[in-house]
Amino acid sequence: MECISHLTPNYARLPVKFVRGEGARLYDEEGKEYIDLLSGIGVNSLGYAHPKLTKAVCEQASKLIHISNLFEVPYQEELAQKLVETSYGRGKGKVFFANSGAEANEALIKLIRKYWRDRGEDRYEIITFKGSFHGRTYGSLSATGQPKLQEGFEPILPGFVYAKFNDIESVKKLISEKTAAILLEVIQGEGGVNPAQGAFMEALYRLTRKAGILLAIDEVQTGNGRTGKYWGFQHYGIVPDLFSTAKGLGGGIPVGALVAKSEIAESLTAGSHGSTFGGNPLAMRAGLVVYEELENGLLNHVTRVGEFFKEGLKSLGVGKVKGKGLMLGLELDKPCKDLVLKGVQKGVVFNCTAQRVLRFLPPLVITQEELERALEILKEILL
Numbered sequence: 001m002e003c004i005s006h007l008t009p010n011y012a013r014l015p016v017k018f019v020r021g022e023g024a025r026l027y028d029e030e031g032k033e034y035i036d037l038l039s040g041i042g043v044n045s046l047g048y049a050h051p052k053l054t055k056a057v058c059e060q061a062s063k064l065i066h067i068s069n070l071f072e073v074p075y076q077e078e079l080a081q082k083l084v085e086t087s088y089g090r091g092k093g094k095v096f097f098a099n100s101g102a103e104a105n106e107a108l109i110k111l112i113r114k115y116w117r118d119r120g121e122d123r124y125e126i127i128t129f130k131g132s133f134h135g136r137t138y139g140s141l142s143a144t145g146q147p148k149l150q151e152g153f154e155p156i157l158p159g160f161v162y163a164k165f166n167d168i169e170s171v172k173k174l175i176s177e178k179t180a181a182i183l184l185e186v187i188q189g190e191g192g193v194n195p196a197q198g199a200f201m202e203a204l205y206r207l208t209r210k211a212g213i214l215l216a217i218d219e220v221q222t223g224n225g226r227t228g229k230y231w232g233f234q235h236y237g238i239v240p241d242l243f244s245t246a247k248g249l250g251g252g253i254p255v256g257a258l259v260a261k262s263e264i265a266e267s268l269t270a271g272s273h274g275s276t277f278g279g280n281p282l283a284m285r286a287g288l289v290v291y292e293e294l295e296n297g298l299l300n301h302v303t304r305v306g307e308f309f310k311e312g313l314k315s316l317g318v319g320k321v322k323g324k325g326l327m328l329g330l331e332l333d334k335p336c337k338d339l340v341l342k343g344v345q346k347g348v349v350f351n352c353t354a355q356r357v358l359r360f361l362p363p364l365v366i367t368q369e370e371l372e373r374a375l376e377i378l379k380e381i382l383l
């Protein structure tokens with residue numbers, strides 16, 4: 001019988017179907033084993049079939065999966081506390097829970113606008129960056145500084161202007177009496193694993209303080225231990241006014257969050273924003289397990305094996321190695337799309353972004369031995 005797909009054609013899928021996993025290993029329908037260097041694009045932070053995560057999720061599923069934010073939701077306060085304690089400090093921030101990165105960014109964009117409206121100021125413009133990625137919904141897509149992703153979906157939302165990443169002068173030129181905030185990823189993920197330079201982040205921070213505007217950071221990909229710290233901005237010694245996160249937060253269970261300084265978060269008054277599924281008990285339990293693991297040595301593990309992997313990638317001598325912790329990129333001098341399929345054929349999973357950058361976002365639990373083996377395979381593919 002002819003094979004007919006009933007799925008929209010918006011994903012260019014690889015011809016492999018993973019059916020289960022264990023730790024940082026994946027297995028396909030035939031039982032073939034793969035080392036996973038992608039974790040479902042930075043989502044499966046605890047890898048696959050993690051005993052504690054599995055137990056907590058199963059236990060919660062047997063009690064209460066969803067109840068609605070019309071009521072107090074079990075475990076929301078506990079996870080919100082973790083997100084605030086690891087960023088602003090206990091009692092100094094507040095959290096809105098969503099289901100994805102784009103949705104967390106929608107909340108972030110709305111809060112920025114509402115914050116200024118509440119103060120009677122006509123500031124609504126957000127400066128974002130060329131090469132950035134903030135999601136596919138209209139607000140987050142409008143914030144995304146990549147015209148190719150917006151093409152065909154115009155008109156995009158007004159109120160976004162795009163500066164050059166790591167170029168403070170280009171930011172200064174865009175500041176006006178309409179500027180509400182600056183929004184950026186501290187490491188542009190989809191844009192090619194491009195870290196912000198230290199001097200740029202410091203200058204950006206000072207600029208926002210001087211101009212009296214908000215500094216917002218998209219920690220969707222860099223957050224929750226991915227770079228070896230809870231939050232990517234912690235590598236730069238600065239604290240944003242608000243930030244979004246998602247991906248690794250639920251270890252595979254969809255969950256996103258907006259975290260803001262308390263005085264800013266106050267603008268999300270009762271009824272001003274919401275989400276049916278956001279912050280359900282199942283996702284909260286999963287997030288709490290992720291944070292328990294990060295606290296119990298996983299962060300240090302990420303730094304240690306991340307450094308090992310980075311050095312290993314450098315030693316291949318085939319391109320520029322970029323990124324922090326377990327968010328690494330290898331920039332080649334040629335397109336890398338075909339290498340992804342070669343990787344799959346040889347039993348290692350990674351992805352290609354910005355045409356020439358191999359992107360590695362392994363589960364945070366990956367072992368040094370697994371990375372050693374992955375490096376051997378990468379060597380075969382690349383040399």
Ligand SMILES: Cc1ncc(COP(=O)(O)O)c(C=O)c1O
Pocket residue numbers: 041100101102103105133134135136185189190218219220221246247
């Ligand atoms: C930095 C960043 N922000 C936002 C998003 C969008 O997240 P989601 O796909 O969960 O909507 C992504 C996804 O790749 C991302 O990397």
